[in-house]
Amino acid sequence: xxxxxxxxxxxxxxxxxxxxxxxxxxxxxxxxxxxxxxxxxxxxxxxxxxxxxxxxxxxxxxxxxxxxxxxxxxxxxxxxxxxxxxxxxxxxxxxxxxxxxxxxxxxxxxxxxxxxxxxxxxxxxxxxxxxxxxxxxxxxxxxxxxxxxxxxxxxxxxxxxxxxxxxxxxxxxxxxxxxxxxxxxxxxxxxxxxxxxxxxxxxxxxxxxxxxxxxxxxxxxx
Amino acid sequence: xxxxxxxxxxxxxxxxxxxxxxxxxxxxxxxxxxxxxxxxxxxxxxxxxxxxxxxxxxxxxxxxxxxxxxxxxxxxxxxxxxxxxxxxxxxxxxxxxxxxxxxxxxxxxxxxxx
Amino acid sequence: xxxxxxxxxxxxxxxxxxxxxxxxxxxxxxxxxxxxxxxxxxxxxxxxxxxxxxxxxxxxxxxxxxxxxxxxxxxxxxxxxxxxxxxxxxxxxxxxxxxxxxxxxxxxxxxxxxxxxxxxxxxxxxxxxxxxxxxxxxxxxxxxxxxxxxxxxxxxxxxxxxxxxxxxxxxxxxxxxxxxxxxxxxxxxxxxxxxxxxxxxxxxxxxxxxxxxxxxxxxxxxxxxxxxxxxxxxxxxxxxxxxxxxxxxxxxxxxxxxxxxxxxxxxxxxxxxxxxxxxxxxxxxxxxxxxxxxxxxxxxxxxxxxxxxxxxxxxxxxxxxxxxxxxxxxxxxxxxxxxxxxxxxxxxxxxxxxxxxxxxxxxxxxxxxxxxxxxxxxxxxxxxxxxxxxxxxxxxxxxxxxxxxxxxxxxxxxxxxxxxxxxxxxxxxxxxxxxxxxxxxxxxxxxxxxx
Numbered sequence: 001x002x003x004x005x006x007x008x009x010x011x012x013x014x015x016x017x018x019x020x021x022x023x024x025x026x027x028x029x030x031x032x033x034x035x036x037x038x039x040x041x042x043x044x045x046x047x048x049x050x051x052x053x054x055x056x057x058x059x060x061x062x063x064x065x066x067x068x069x070x071x072x073x074x075x076x077x078x079x080x081x082x083x084x085x086x087x088x089x090x091x092x093x094x095x096x097x098x099x100x101x102x103x104x105x106x107x108x109x110x111x112x113x114x115x116x117x118x119x120x121x122x123x124x125x126x127x128x129x130x131x132x133x134x135x136x137x138x139x140x141x142x143x144x145x146x147x148x149x150x151x152x153x154x155x156x157x158x159x160x161x162x163x164x165x166x167x168x169x170x171x172x173x174x175x176x177x178x179x180x181x182x183x184x185x186x187x188x189x190x191x192x193x194x195x196x197x198x199x200x201x202x203x204x205x206x207x208x209x210x211x212x213x214x215x216x217x218x219x220x221x222x
Numbered sequence: 223x224x225x226x227x228x229x230x231x232x233x234x235x236x237x238x239x240x241x242x243x244x245x246x247x248x249x250x251x252x253x254x255x256x257x258x259x260x261x262x263x264x265x266x267x268x269x270x271x272x273x274x275x276x277x278x279x280x281x282x283x284x285x286x287x288x289x290x291x292x293x294x295x296x297x298x299x300x301x302x303x304x305x306x307x308x309x310x311x312x313x314x315x316x317x318x319x320x321x322x323x324x325x326x327x328x329x330x331x332x333x334x335x336x
Numbered sequence: 337x338x339x340x341x342x343x344x345x346x347x348x349x350x351x352x353x354x355x356x357x358x359x360x361x362x363x364x365x366x367x368x369x370x371x372x373x374x375x376x377x378x379x380x381x382x383x384x385x386x387x388x389x390x391x392x393x394x395x396x397x398x399x400x401x402x403x404x405x406x407x408x409x410x411x412x413x414x415x416x417x418x419x420x421x422x423x424x425x426x427x428x429x430x431x432x433x434x435x436x437x438x439x440x441x442x443x444x445x446x447x448x449x450x451x452x453x454x455x456x457x458x459x460x461x462x463x464x465x466x467x468x469x470x471x472x473x474x475x476x477x478x479x480x481x482x483x484x485x486x487x488x489x490x491x492x493x494x495x496x497x498x499x500x501x502x503x504x505x506x507x508x509x510x511x512x513x514x515x516x517x518x519x520x521x522x523x524x525x526x527x528x529x530x531x532x533x534x535x536x537x538x539x540x541x542x543x544x545x546x547x548x549x550x551x552x553x554x555x556x557x558x559x560x561x562x563x564x565x566x567x568x569x570x571x572x573x574x575x576x577x578x579x580x581x582x583x584x585x586x587x588x589x590x591x592x593x594x595x596x597x598x599x600x601x602x603x604x605x606x607x608x609x610x611x612x613x614x615x616x617x618x619x620x621x622x623x624x625x626x627x628x629x630x631x632x633x634x635x636x637x638x639x640x641x642x643x644x645x646x647x648x649x650x651x652x653x654x655x656x657x658x659x660x661x662x663x664x665x666x667x668x669x670x671x672x673x674x675x676x677x678x679x680x681x682x683x684x685x686x687x688x689x690x691x692x693x694x695x696x697x698x699x700x701x702x703x704x705x706x707x708x709x710x711x712x713x714x715x716x717x718x719x720x721x722x723x724x725x726x727x728x729x730x731x732x733x734x735x736x737x738x739x740x741x742x743x744x745x746x747x748x749x750x751x752x753x754x755x756x757x758x759x760x761x762x763x764x765x766x767x768x769x770x771x772x773x774x775x776x777x778x779x780x781x782x783x784x785x786x787x
Binding site for chain 3: 264266267268269270271272273274275276277278279280281282283284285286290291292293294295296297298299301302303305306310311314315317318319320321322323324325326327328329330333
Binding site: 048050142143146 | 381382383384385388389397398399400401402419420421422769770771772773774775776780783785787
């Protein structure tokens, strides 16, 4: 069957893409300004870019909520709905330790998963929290600095700097490599055109989603 | 462009009432808690300043109870003028208790540099 | 549990007074202390908070960059030090010098504590914010070896001096008096500005020198205390040679450190030489010999094992400790205004205010306060004259607006009180630094954006 399923709507792709690009631009500008010993002018310029890009980043977050609430709702609902199969995913971490590192951790079988597997649900909830919290702390630190008591400022600053780094490590160390494992999903979310994946990819990755939430469309094949 | 044969159900159909309440509830809670925390933090920022100010107004009240409300009622201050034989702003009081200022952009002129 | 944090200090480096240099360097005259507030580069992360709270924009460095203070621009107010979330800003300290003097049996070491210190010094030892501990504090000072001369008393003195100065301005400019008694007032038109805040004075001298004739010629209370101590109190109260009196201003303020070093502040010496009370070849000595902040007096207590909160709560107030309510409220924004009005009202109308609490001039946490005080003028048969006053509560948020108002309308105010620090001296750069406080006042928004 060369059939395709629409998994990623336009709003999903735009939000995810802009988010990913601005996230790494913010990480780069922030981390280089924070850690590298460069001239004052360069560091200040990096921070000016950091704040400018943060505007785009923040509007992107708000835009997803305001202009695509149904996609936001579908995403959040899926992430917050956990069943036994979701929890059982953690017994062998989706089989990845065995698959990549030969570590015989847990049973061989991975229980059937929904649209997002257990690991995705947990890490995406963390990512969404971090995206939100970094935006909030970032604007408070930049704009409200004179009005924020010192203790609160210090904690927000440490959260902003180290939270963003730890989260980025999760993204680079887990999210991206695992995303590359399924070329269909990767093309679906990043490619130009409709965000579709093959029927087989859905059968493999998210059979319960396929069974419960995926329906046939009435669209004719050209 | 090739269309797709399958798609996800409509969001409201997938969520149902439970899902809708769950999502709106969590989002409202997150925004609400953040909003409350930030507003509370900002509102309480000057509490220390206000507490210290209140401390001094309390001291004012304690002095007023001793009939020491206004500066011209201070006996030690009045003694200074009596003992030193001077009046406010005049003569000795002027020499000891008044001063002059220096426009800092004109220090060169004031120091006689031409 | 104490919510205060320890602030780093450094000893005065060589040439701190510019003593080895020319008559002036940049904006600083020889004798004036420079570099009182310094940013420690190894602790600064460039968060930019200090630059955003500096009332004179004296800090260089954009977001992300290590910041530095420009000495010529700085008024030494210490708001940056209080606001820094990383404790990266440090203050010049004279504690070691004072400790040595306390050990000298021949010297009468006098602590001259400001109003705001009595409601904050307890915080360094775990008291609640703003807890009033005057008696315990003075008892602790005595135990440490100080004699106490309360600035609240000199604040009363300042009101008499500045109050009379203001009354004479009213007499000349409003009531039309002429003659030698009001001749000085002819040189000083309205609006009349207070001059007890040394950060405001240096701000005015540097950035608004055209306003200097409007500044009260009265010294600040602390700087009046120096000459009074070394002339009147030395002779009539302590019976001590003025040269053996060591005045230690104990302030909520770091700008006072600068003020005490101003070369003209040696009027006691000038007077004593002129009247022959001391030999003509006596080297000049300043009116105030050293300044320690509220934080530093706490440090002196700690070094001597004294906890003011454990001292007795009662005390018989000596001659040099008597003060009125008007004197003590100097530490609050609007306090100088209220105190001056209490006395000016009495002098102009011949009667006391029915309610001495002039709540409409109190700054609280509002950046600018405007008020009109109706005063019945005795010599006009009780005709009401409306005194228009303004309180600038923190130079950062309020000063520019008010100065622009008076440039547009010279008659808008008769009397303007300017406090550099938001809230007044209670929130000065020398007060205990707290982790749970910020000094940005109302209106909260907008906060000027800087990057």
